[in-house]
Amino acid sequence: MNKAELIDALAAEAQMTKADSRKALDAFMNVVGEALTKDDKIALVGFGTFSTVFKEERIGRNPKDGSEIKIPAKKIVKFKAGADLAGKVK
Numbered sequence: 001m002n003k004a005e006l007i008d009a010l011a012a013e014a015q016m017t018k019a020d021s022r023k024a025l026d027a028f029m030n031v032v033g034e035a036l037t038k039d040d041k042i043a044l045v046g047f048g049t050f051s052t053v054f055k056e057e058r059i060g061r062n063p064k065d066g067s068e069i070k071i072p073a074k075k076i077v078k079f080k081a082g083a084d085l086a087g088k089v090k
Contacts, residue, residue, distance in 0.1 A: 036077055046084035053078050 001009070003025070010021040032050055035042055042050040057073040081089070 044082065046082045048082045048085055049080045051078050051080075052076065 007018055007021050007025055010016075010025060011018045014021065016024075032042055036050060036052050039052055052075050054075050055073060058071050060069050060071045061067070062069050
């Protein structure tokens, strides 16, 4: 499902216009992005938890020739599904 299909599904489920569901989805993505930038954790009970994790610099291998390369340190976004969401996927 892409963003346009998600907006259509949200509009149908919440009985709102597509324009309003687009605004709501954009606002959600902006708020989550800003919170994660500040290293906050977003916990949506039953759905899941968004958080950030810092990965240290490490040595990897170039798959083309097998030579060692340095992989820089970075922050990554992590999502852990909640019990309700995990149960629906089974």
